Amino acid sequence: MSIRNPKQALYEQFAIVAKALGHPLRLEMIEHLAQGARSVEALAAKLGLPVANISQHLQALRRAGIVSAERDGKFVHYSLADDSVLSAFASVRGVAERQLAEVDRIVRGYFDARDDMRPVTRDELQTLMRDGLVTLIDVRPADEFALGHVPGAINVPLGEVRAWSGSADAVKEVVAYCRGPWCVMSFEAVAALRSLGHAARRLEDGMPEWKAAGLPVEVLA
Amino acid sequence: MSIRNPKQALYEQFAIVAKALGHPLRLEMIEHLAQGARSVEALAAKLGLPVANISQHLQALRRAGIVSAERDGKFVHYSLADDSVLSAFASVRGVAERQLAEVDRIVRGYFDARDDMRPVTRDELQTLMRDGLVTLIDVRPADEFALGHVPGAINVPLGEVRAWSGSADAVKEVVAYCRGPWCVMSFEAVAALRSLGHAARRLEDGMPEWKAAGLPVEVLA
DNA sequence: CCGTCATTCAATTATTCCATTGAATGACGG
DNA sequence: CCGTCATTCAATGGAATAATTGAATGACGG
Numbered sequence: 001m002s003i004r005n006p007k008q009a010l011y012e013q014f015a016i017v018a019k020a021l022g023h024p025l026r027l028e029m030i031e032h033l034a035q036g037a038r039s040v041e042a043l044a045a046k047l048g049l050p051v052a053n054i055s056q057h058l059q060a061l062r063r064a065g066i067v068s069a070e071r072d073g074k075f076v077h078y079s080l081a082d083d084s085v086l087s088a089f090a091s092v093r094g095v096a097e098r099q100l101a102e103v104d105r106i107v108r109g110y111f112d113a114r115d116d117m118r119p120v121t122r123d124e125l126q127t128l129m130r131d132g133l134v135t136l137i138d139v140r141p142a143d144e145f146a147l148g149h150v151p152g153a154i155n156v157p158l159g160e161v162r163a164w165s166g167s168a169d170a171v172k173e174v175v176a177y178c179r180g181p182w183c184v185m186s187f188e189a190v191a192a193l194r195s196l197g198h199a200a201r202r203l204e205d206g207m208p209e210w211k212a213a214g215l216p217v218e219v220l221a
Numbered sequence: 222m223s224i225r226n227p228k229q230a231l232y233e234q235f236a237i238v239a240k241a242l243g244h245p246l247r248l249e250m251i252e253h254l255a256q257g258a259r260s261v262e263a264l265a266a267k268l269g270l271p272v273a274n275i276s277q278h279l280q281a282l283r284r285a286g287i288v289s290a291e292r293d294g295k296f297v298h299y300s301l302a303d304d305s306v307l308s309a310f311a312s313v314r315g316v317a318e319r320q321l322a323e324v325d326r327i328v329r330g331y332f333d334a335r336d337d338m339r340p341v342t343r344d345e346l347q348t349l350m351r352d353g354l355v356t357l358i359d360v361r362p363a364d365e366f367a368l369g370h371v372p373g374a375i376n377v378p379l380g381e382v383r384a385w386s387g388s389a390d391a392v393k394e395v396v397a398y399c400r401g402p403w404c405v406m407s408f409e410a411v412a413a414l415r416s417l418g419h420a421a422r423r424l425e426d427g428m429p430e431w432k433a434a435g436l437p438v439e440v441l442a
Numbered sequence: 443c444c445g446t447c448a449t450t451c452a453a454t455t456a457t458t459c460c461a462t463t464g465a466a467t468g469a470c471g472g
Numbered sequence: 473c474c475g476t477c478a479t480t481c482a483a484t485g486g487a488a489t490a491a492t493t494g495a496a497t498g499a500c501g502g
Contacts, residue, residue, distance in 0.1 A: 006331035007405045010317075011245035013324045017313045018248070022240030023460090024232035040479060053461060055480060060459095065320025074469055074478050084315040089235075091309030096231075096238045099286025099302050103234045110227035184228045244490085261449060274491060276450060281489095295448050295499055 020064035021092065025049070026057050031180055033067060034086060034208035035140070036147030037079035086212055093181070111182070114191040119204040120175050122213060125150075128175070135172045137161075139189045140179060140207070146220040150177070150210055153218075158185045161192050168198070177203035177210075241285035242313065246270075247278050252400055254288060255307060255429035256361070257368030258300035307433055314402070332403070335412040340425040341396050343434060346371075349396070356393045358382075360410045361400060361428070367441040371398070371431055374439075379406045382413050389419070398424035398431075 004012075020026060025047070032038060032046055044054040058078055061067040068081035080086070096103050120128070128134040129152055136153040138145050145155040156164045158178075168174065174193055178185040186202045193200035211217050225233075241247060246268070253259060253267055265275040279299055282288040289302040301307070317324050341349070349355040350373055357374040359366050366376040377385045379399075389395065395414055399406040407423045414421035432438050 005405065006327055007403060008245060008249070009327050010324060010403050011248045013317045013321050013327070014248055014310075014314050015243050015245040016321070017317045018239055019243030019459095021313075022236050022243045024229060024236040027232045027235055027239070028229070041477095050462075051479075052463080052481090055478095056460085059480080065316050071469090074476095076479065081320050082316045084312040084319075088309055088312030088316065091305040091312055092238045092242075093235055094305040095286050095303045095309065096234045098305075100234050100237070103231060106227055106230050106234070182228060182231050184226065240489095246490095262447095271492075272449075273451090273493080276448095277490085280450080292499090295446095297449065 017064045017066065017088075020060050020066055021088065023057070026061060027089065029054070029057060029061070030066065030080065030085060030089060031183070031208075033078060033080050035144045035179060037070075037077040039075040039077055041075075043078070083212070086208055090209075111187055114187040115202050117201055119202045121204050122210060122215065125175060125203055126215075128173075133172060134175045135169055136175050136177070136203075137164075137189065138178070138207075139176050139185045144179070144207075148207060148211065148217045148219050150207070151216050151218040153177075156189075158189055161189045162196065165193055165196050165198055170198070173199040173201065175201055175203055178206050180206040180208060238285045238287065238309075241281050241287055242309065244278070247282060248310065250275070250278060250282070251287065251301065251306060251310060252404070252429075254299060254301050256365045256400060258291075258298040260296040260298055262296075264299070304433070307429055311430075332408055335408040336423050338422055340423045342425050343431060343436065346396060346424055347436075349394075354393060355396045356390055357396050357398070357424075358385075358410065359399070359428075360397050360406045365400070365428075369428060369432065369438045369440050371428070372437055372439040374398075377410075379410055382410045383417065386414055386417050386419055391419070394420040394422065396422055396424050399427050401427040401429060 021030075028047060029043060032043060038046070040055050040058060041051055043058070044051045047054065058067060058069070062069055062078075062081075065081055066085050067078045070077050070079070097107075125134070125136070129136060136150060137156040138149045138153040139156055139158045139161065140149075141157050142155055145153075149155065174190075176186040176189040176193075178189075181204065183206055186206070190200045190202050207217075242251075249268060250264060253264060259267070261276050261279060262272055264279070265272045268275065279288060279290070283290055283299075286302055287306050288299045291298050291300070318328075346355070346357070350357060357371060358377040359370045359374040360377055360379045360382065362378050363376055366374075370376070395411075397407040397410040397414075399410075402425065404427055407427070411421045411423050428438075
């Protein structure tokens with residue numbers, strides 16, 4: 001057993017954090033928790049996985065200081081413990097996007113087929129909204145919308161996009177957003193709208209990034 | 222075997238990157254590579270570990286797009302592949318520093334004992350240097366100093382600090398920096414100088430962060 | 443083309459991680 | 473205080489990861 005100097009001891013701690021990020025399911029859990037606090041059961045339901053499994057992963061995240069838990073009666077609500085979690089996630093994603101050929105392949109094969117246009121930036125969206133030129137839809141489930149959304153957005157969960165499009169203002173372009181930059185729902189929404197003849201684009205990123213940028217968020221009572 | 226949707230496929234890729242960061246030794250390797258490109262052998266020597274071991278870790282980092290390799294004759298020089306690597310590292314470190322009690326314990330037990338003062342910020346340092354109020358020393362080994370250092374810094378490898386202090390300007394405060402925020406060398410240098418009666422502080426962060434901040438770097442021919 | 447040297451590969455063992463299962467804990471509501 | 477329900481724990485088997493060893497590759501220098 002080698003002698004561990006303080007620097008190595010620190011690096012072991014840093015590695016615990018990074019290791020906790022090193023599992024696809026835990027990353028997905030982080031994306032969900034970035035929308036708002038969730039109970040173990042609620043998270044498990046969102047992900048369609050056994051509660052015990054999610055619970056164990058949550059504890060790995062908690063040991064790494066990535067999420068924090070708060071007991072409320074029978075429930076334990078988990079939420080992200082630190083703002084840096086999202087920036088770490090973003091940096092990791094950035095490395096993967098720029099350096100991994102496999103990511104490029106997946107994006108070309110799936111995402112580009114649904115939205116080959118440049119997404120709308122947050123700045124652009126603010127201008128377009130101010131001038132009343134677009135309809136902004138939040139295609140996440142209603143519960144996530146309630147926990148925080150872009151002011152002026154209307155909630156059209158993905159499954160209701162087709163039905164909604166009939167009553168939508170046919171003149172205005174639609175901008176859709178959901179949970180994050182690679183959240184499939186906004187891609188699907190844009191593809192569905194386009195197939196119905198609507199002009200539609202995605203917002204770059206999603207709700208957590210909007211919030212992280214310090215932009216206003218509307219919360220339902 | 223569950224059906225993998227494109228989002229999960231992407232998250233698996235992101236997890237590969239994070240997983241590659243999830244090992245203390247690989248984090249230390251990244252810190253070294255942040256000083257400049259290194260051959261496998263050189264890195265192994267810096268870390269005091271077998272070449273084959275380092276080679277395997279380098280390949281894990283390469284598969285994750287974190288480092289890139291360039292062949293030069295018999296040697297293969299590795300360097301960081303992406304600027305986001307350091308920001309991911311910094312975010313991970315930030316989470317650990319703020320959320321993990323064990324990090325706090327290590328810092329209190331070792332680092333605070335050597336430098337309980339607030340470190341000098343980069344901005345402060347620039348002012349102090351401009352006004353000629355401090356002597357800036359780079360306590361890294363000479364090879365790392367040669368690959369890039371803060372303009373105006375003089376190279377005093379840690380082992381030579383005591384000898385150097387005899388000839389140093391006794392009036393000016395000394396500011397020391399090395400590889401990064403938790404690099405032990407600058408802490409040791411400050412402790413050594415103080416025990417000799419010199420006023421000394423550390424610079425926050427180290428060379429890679431200085432460079433990442435877009436500040437000027439001097440390279441020896 | 444042969445020896446040398448940097449690097450990588452292959453095989454081994456020990457360890458850690460992961461999903462699943464079923465049981466245990468702990469808090470609420472009657 | 474008892475049943476219910478959300479969560480956690482403990483134990484299992486199977487998979488991935490890590491360090492070590494020794495052999496293989498590939499490029500240079502004579």
